[in-house]
Each structure stands twice: as structure tokens, then as C-alpha cells.
Amino acid sequence: MSQITQFFSNLKADFDRLSQSIDNLVKTYNAIVDFLELVSSIFPLDLVLVLLFSIPLLVVFNSLSPSSPRINYTIAVLAVSGIRSFLQHSISESWDLFATVKTAVILLLPAYGFLLSRFLVGIGRRVRLRKRALAPRNLEESFTFVQASFRSLAADLYQELESAGDSSFVDGEKLLPALQNLEESLKGLRRTLEGNSST
Incomplete structure (x- = not known):
């Protein structure tokens, strides 16, 4: 049981x-x-x-x-x-x-x-720098923009020459943005000098 x-x-x-x-x-x-x-x-x-x-x-x-x-x-x-x-x-x-x-x-x-935001921030920074280069606050800032633009152009040119190697052909299209930045910086310097001479 x-x-x-x-x-x-x-x-x-x-x-x-x-x-x-x-x-x-x-x-x-x-x-x-x-x-x-x-x-x-x-x-x-x-x-x-x-x-x-x-x-x-x-x-x-x-x-x-x-x-x-x-x-x-x-x-x-x-x-x-x-x-x-x-x-x-x-x-x-x-x-x-x-x-x-x-x-x-x-x-x-x-x-x-993130890629899109970085791209948009880069565009905004370039536009802001371009406006500041075209209308600098003083002569020193204007000269700084010209100097930075020239250095950028020289660096791009040396990089193109190095990548070209033995050939003497350099692609000018790649240098145009840096050259345009230098031209805008020079315009800003000219405006600053004209503004200083008129006062």
C-alpha cells in the first residue's frame, strides 16, 4: 500500500x-x-x-x-x-x-x-569664412585671410606637383577653389585698404 x-x-x-x-x-x-x-x-x-x-x-x-x-x-x-x-x-x-x-x-x-550634418556644417563654415574674407573687420584680419588663402593654394599646388611626378602637367581645375579663395581674400584686403584710406 x-x-x-x-x-x-x-x-x-x-x-x-x-x-x-x-x-x-x-x-x-x-x-x-x-x-x-x-x-x-x-x-x-x-x-x-x-x-x-x-x-x-x-x-x-x-x-x-x-x-x-x-x-x-x-x-x-x-x-x-x-x-x-x-x-x-x-x-x-x-x-x-x-x-x-x-x-x-x-x-x-x-x-x-552624421555625414550629412558634417557636410552642411562644412558648407556653413565655408560661407561664413567667405563672408568674413570679403568684409574683414580690420587690416590684420584681412592680411590673415590673405595669408591663409595663399598657404592653402601653395599646399594644393605642391600636392599636385608631387602627385604629377615627372610629368609637367598639373590639373588646374583642382586649384581653382583655392585660387578663388585667394582672390576673395585679396578683394577683402582691397576693401579694407580703401576703407582705411577714405577715413
């Missing part, structure tokens, strides 16, 4: 452990579902799917060409976005290009955001 009691107590303990395991599995499932609902409320589902499907493609592209990860990421995102758009057209018989482009731009913005 004690063996039967032992058997049923073991069976009850096994059922309790199984019940506890099922409860833990249900809690884990509910936590995963809650997390996915939170993610889908923050990020659109198509954005997450395009990102998830572009990662394996990115791994393949990076193994083929590891020197250009930004271009590989761009190609992967655009390829998956194109496939997504094509599949959506196959299912719903309508092209939703705005959503596809929006998703691709949102995914590519972090990759190109």
Missing part, C-alpha cells in the same frame, strides 16, 4: 512541476507578447521587418565587401524595401511607395545623418 501511496505522491509532484513549468512558459510568452506590442507601438511593424530582413543581407554583403559597410547597409535596406513593396503590390494590388520610401529613409537616416 505504501508503494501505491508513494507512486501517487510522485505523480502529484510531477504534475505540480509540470504545472509550474507551464505557468512559467505562459508568463514568458506573455512577456514576449507585451514586449513585441511595446516595440510595435513605438516602431511601425514594417520598419522592424525591413530592418530584421536586411540584417542577414547586410552580413552577406559585408562578408563580400567589408570596406564599405555604409554602402552595403544602403543596398540591403533598399533591396529589402523593394522586395517589401513588390510583395505588398502582389498581395494588395496597389503600390504604397510613400510607406516604403519613409521606412527606407528612417532606416538610412542614422547611417547618413
Whole structure:
């Protein structure tokens, strides 16, 4: 009789452990579902799917060409976005290009955001320096701009001569921006000198 009691107590303990395991599995499932609902409320589902499907493609592209990860990421995102758009057209018989482009731009913005901001800051700096070179505050600042422009032109010229090697041909097109900066600095110096002579 004690063996039967032992058997049923073991069976009850096994059922309790199984019940506890099922409860833990249900809690884990509910936590995963809650997390996915939170993610889908923050990020659109198509954005997450395009990102998830572009990662394996990115791994393949990076193994083929590891020197250009930004271009590989761009190609992967655009390829998956194109496939997504094509599949959506196959299912719903309508092209939703705005959503596809929006998703691709949102995914590519972090990759190109820093590059774009650096480019815009560089343009702003050049415009500001050009304005200051054309209208310097005093003679010393004007002379400083002329000197910096001349040094830049000389450095570019020496670099071109070094890259040309034995040939006497130098590409003048590469020197034009530095030459224009020097001309603008000289115009600013002339304006400063004319302003000083008139006062």
C-alpha cells in the first residue's frame, strides 16, 4: 500500500512541476507578447521587418565587401524595401511607395545623418569664412585671410606637383577653389585698404 501511496505522491509532484513549468512558459510568452506590442507601438511593424530582413543581407554583403559597410547597409535596406513593396503590390494590388520610401529613409537616416550634418556644417563654415574674407573687420584680419588663402593654394599646388611626378602637367581645375579663395581674400584686403584710406 505504501508503494501505491508513494507512486501517487510522485505523480502529484510531477504534475505540480509540470504545472509550474507551464505557468512559467505562459508568463514568458506573455512577456514576449507585451514586449513585441511595446516595440510595435513605438516602431511601425514594417520598419522592424525591413530592418530584421536586411540584417542577414547586410552580413552577406559585408562578408563580400567589408570596406564599405555604409554602402552595403544602403543596398540591403533598399533591396529589402523593394522586395517589401513588390510583395505588398502582389498581395494588395496597389503600390504604397510613400510607406516604403519613409521606412527606407528612417532606416538610412542614422547611417547618413552624421555625414550629412558634417557636410552642411562644412558648407556653413565655408560661407561664413567667405563672408568674413570679403568684409574683414580690420587690416590684420584681412592680411590673415590673405595669408591663409595663399598657404592653402601653395599646399594644393605642391600636392599636385608631387602627385604629377615627372610629368609637367598639373590639373588646374583642382586649384581653382583655392585660387578663388585667394582672390576673395585679396578683394577683402582691397576693401579694407580703401576703407582705411577714405577715413
